[in-house]
Amino acid sequence: MILNQNARKYGHLIFDLDGTLVDTSPDIVAAVQYLIKKYGLPEKTDASIQSCIGGGARNVLLKSLGEERESLIDAEILPLFVAYYTSNCAVHSRLYEGVREILEQYREAGKKLSVATFKIRSATMNIFERFALTPYFDVIITADDVKNPKPAPDCIDAIINHYGAEKADFILIGDTRTDYLTATNAGIDVCGVTYGYNSPELMISLKPAYVIDRMAELPSVVW
Numbered sequence: 001m002i003l004n005q006n007a008r009k010y011g012h013l014i015f016d017l018d019g020t021l022v023d024t025s026p027d028i029v030a031a032v033q034y035l036i037k038k039y040g041l042p043e044k045t046d047a048s049i050q051s052c053i054g055g056g057a058r059n060v061l062l063k064s065l066g067e068e069r070e071s072l073i074d075a076e077i078l079p080l081f082v083a084y085y086t087s088n089c090a091v092h093s094r095l096y097e098g099v100r101e102i103l104e105q106y107r108e109a110g111k112k113l114s115v116a117t118f119k120i121r122s123a124t125m126n127i128f129e130r131f132a133l134t135p136y137f138d139v140i141i142t143a144d145d146v147k148n149p150k151p152a153p154d155c156i157d158a159i160i161n162h163y164g165a166e167k168a169d170f171i172l173i174g175d176t177r178t179d180y181l182t183a184t185n186a187g188i189d190v191c192g193v194t195y196g197y198n199s200p201e202l203m204i205s206l207k208p209a210y211v212i213d214r215m216a217e218l219p220s221v222v223w
Contacts, residue, residue, distance in 0.1 A: 004210040007221040010189075013106060014159055015137075016174035017117035018053070019196025021099050022127055024119075025050050026092035031085040032064050035077055041065060053197050054176050055150075056118045056143060057081055082120065089123040090130035096195065098216040103136040105219060112163060114139040116155040116172065116182070121145065138162075151178050153186035160186070171209070171222055180206045191222055 018024045029049045036044060044064060052063035061073045061081060069077070106113060113136055117124055121142040128134045139162050146154035160170060172183035175196025180203075183190040190208035193215070194200035204211055210221040 004221045007210075007223060009223055010111075010169055010171045012112045012114070012159075012163060012165060012170045013222065014114050014116050014156065014170060014172045014183075014188075016172070016176070016179050016196075017115055017119055017124065017127070019175035019198075020096070020173055020179075020193055021115070021133070022093050022095055022131065024089065024093045024127065025053055025197065026094075027085065027089050028053055028060065030092065031081055031088065032060065034084055035061075035081060036065070038080070039077070041069075050197075055178055057085070057120075082123075086120070086122045086126065090127050093127060093130075095131050096215055098214060102215050102218055103133075107136055112165075113137050114141070114159045114162075116141045116150070116159060118143050118150050118178070151181035151185060153182060156182060156186035156188060160188075173218065173222075175203070177202060177206060180208055183208075191218065 015021055029046045032049045049064045052060050058073065058078055061077060062070060065073060065077070103113065115137050119142055121144040124140065124142045139159050141155040141158050143149040146158060148154045156172065160167060167187050170188040171191055172179060172188060173191045173193065174180065175193045176198045180190050180192060191210040191212060192203040192206065192208040194203050194211060194213050212218055212221065
């Protein structure tokens with residue numbers, strides 16, 4: 001499925017990481033399960049934890065462990081999550097089908113590629129090393145690199161400022177409502193993918209410039 005306005009050329013493509021380039025959910029779920037066992041908290045299914053993914057580690061923990069544990073999460077659990085996840089962030093994660101081929105295609109075409117993620121830099125770079133993604137991207141902006149993370153536009157603004165190009169030449173490819181809001185707040189177009197961590201119905205309802213079901217479809221709308 002491809003839903004789109006008129007396909008057009010963009011010189012700068014900004015990619016989300018989790019749920020767009022890499023399926024990181026298995027390792028995020030494993031880290032939360034580790035903490036549940038460590039603290040003797042009520043059991044959760046992997047599926048229920050996966051449904052909480054989005055908006056950064058703190059948000060995942062609040063939604064999966066309970067907001068009533070906010071003080072404990074902030075004081076103890078979040079730092080433990082960061083340490084455990086950073087060391088185990090690329091054990092079960094996988095590159096989505098077609099991602100490497102599309103990145104190769106765009107790089108050969110002379111496109112400028114970058115990443116804007118809510119993930120911390122240490123985990124981000126571990127994942128990029130694991131999947132040999134770093135050579136494809138000029139700029140990688142993580143939650144550690146900006147004052148205000150997604151959906152604030154800071155990460156997009158940093159990338160635009162790096163290149164010094166017009167906003168009309170940029171598009172964000174992402175899988176969540178947060179990605180959509182981030183790009184919209186920054187004043188750039190969005191291509192939503194339906195295979196990530198939000199439902200296809202939600203992504204379609206946001207009415208981004210483009211919606212695709214598979215990464216291989218991206219060049220059909222963004223060229």
